[in-house]
Every structure is written in structure tokens, then in C-alpha cells.
Amino acid sequence: MSTETNIPSLLSLAYVPYIDNNGQLPENFQGKIGVYAIFHQEKVLQYVGYSRDVYLSLKQHLVRQPQKCYWVKIQTIERPSRTVLENIEKAWIEENGSVPVGNKDDKDQWTQPIDAKVLMTPEEYANYENSIDEVAKTKIIKNVARRVEVEILKVLEERGLQAQIRFNPKLKEEGLLDLK
Numbered sequence: 001m002s003t004e005t006n007i008p009s010l011l012s013l014a015y016v017p018y019i020d021n022n023g024q025l026p027e028n029f030q031g032k033i034g035v036y037a038i039f040h041q042e043k044v045l046q047y048v049g050y051s052r053d054v055y056l057s058l059k060q061h062l063v064r065q066p067q068k069c070y071w072v073k074i075q076t077i078e079r080p081s082r083t084v085l086e087n088i089e090k091a092w093i094e095e096n097g098s099v100p101v102g103n104k105d106d107k108d109q110w111t112q113p114i115d116a117k118v119l120m121t122p123e124e125y126a127n128y129e130n131s132i133d134e135v136a137k138t139k140i141i142k143n144v145a146r147r148v149e150v151e152i153l154k155v156l157e158e159r160g161l162q163a164q165i166r167f168n169p170k171l172k173e174e175g176l177l178d179l180k
Contacts, residue, residue, distance in 0.1 A: 010037055010045075010092040013073040018062060023162030025062070026072065030055040034076035035088040038102070041070045047102030047110050048092050050085035060179050063165060064114055065102070066155045113171060113178035114152075116145040138173055145172040152177070 016026050018038075035050040038061060046068045051057035054074055062069045077084055093099055102110040120128065124144050131137045149167055156165065168180040 007088050007091045008075055010073060010095050013037075013075065015039070015043065015071040015073060018058070018069045018072055019159055019161050023160045025055060025058055025161075025163050026074070027055060029058070029074055029076070032074075032076045033078075033080050033085070034074055035085055035092065036075075037073045037092055038065075038069055039071040039073075040068045043071055045096050045100045047100050048089050048096075049103075049110070050089055052080060056179075059163070059165070061110060062156070062161075063152060063177070063179060065110060066152065066159065068102070113176040114148065115175060116148040116172075116177055117141060117175040119148050120144050141175040142172050145175050145177055149177055 019025065030053065032054045033050075033052050034054045035048065036054055036058065037045055038047045038049075038058075040046050046065070047061065049057060049061075054076065058069075058072060075088055093103060124140060128137055128140045131140060149172075153165060166180045168178050171178050
């Protein structure tokens with residue numbers, strides 16, 4: 001637990017595997033308020049964020065960036081305080097010596113729903129462009145989102161993830177993938 005005057009250094013915190021030996025995310029952080037730092041396989045910092053439910057945020061980041069989420073360091077706090085969370089986040093980024101790519105150039109890839117439309121194959125794009133009505137276009141977009149979803153789930157399965165992943169079905173019609 002942390003208070004505003006007692007910000008733990010990022011270096012002092014232990015690395016927690018993103019996916020444990022049982023294929024689960026760190027479930028002990030479900031419903032916990034805190035700051036987290038995400039590292040790729042070689043333990044290079046990728047993203048620092050904070051959340052009112054660290055577990056759900058970690059799950060969301062894993063789906064959006066499965067190849068960059070291998071380790072995490074987490075600091076929880078008892079009472080929600082944006083100021084405390086922002087101060088820890090800022091201190092960790094400063095301690096790192098540079099802003100992680102996930103907190104600058106690639107921030108949308110870490111924080112926004114996956115836009116499957118930009119992942120259309122040339123064939124899917126041609127079919128979409130040649131569709132005359134909106135119903136056909138929506139169907140194509142939905143199928144692209146489903147294809148991308150299958151690809152993501154396959155990557156996560158290869159990583160050994162056993163945790164349940166459910167995407168919001170309503171967003172697929174817009175070509176977006178986000179967890180439910």
C-alpha cells in the first residue's frame with residue numbers, strides 16, 4: 001500500500017508474471033486500485049498506467065498488446081486518489097529515464113479499443129468498398145472483427161492463457177474489439 005509521501009521506486013518492486021503457470025492473470029489484484037508498469041519479455045518498460053481495477057486493466061492491455069505484456073509491477077492504494085495515482089505514475093516514468101512507448105506514440109494501442117477496420121485484408125477492403133448497402137458493409141466489418149478476435153485469442157492461447165476472454169459483441173458491428 002502506498003501514500004502520497006511514500007512512493008515506492010519501480011526498481012524496488014518485484015516482477016510479477018503477466019500470465020502465471022496456471023495460465024491466469026494476477027487475480028489477487030481484482031478490484032484493487034493501483035498503478036502498474038508493464039514490461040515485455042526482456043523486462044523493458046512498455047507502459048505505465050493506473051486503474052480502479054488493476055486486474056481488468058491488465059486483462060484489457062493483454063488483449064490489445066499480447067506481445068508486449070510479459071511482466072508487471074504493481075503498487076496498490078487503499079482509497080481512490082487520482083493525485084496519488086498520477087504522482088506514482090509520473091515518478092515511475094521519471095525513474096525509467098524516458099517515457100515508455102506505450103505512454104506516448106503508441107498510447108492509443110494500449111488504451112483504446114482495437115480497430116479491426118485498419119486490419120482488413122485487401123480482399124476484405126475491396127468487398128467493403130464495393131458493397132452497395134450499409135447492411136452488407138456492417139456484415140463485412142463484423143466478420144473482420146471476428147477474424148481479428150480469433151487471431152488475438154490464438155496468440156493468447158499460445159502464450160498459455162486460461163483466463164476467460166469475452167469481447168463486447170455490440171462493438172463488433174463497428175469493427176471494434178474491447179472486452180465486455
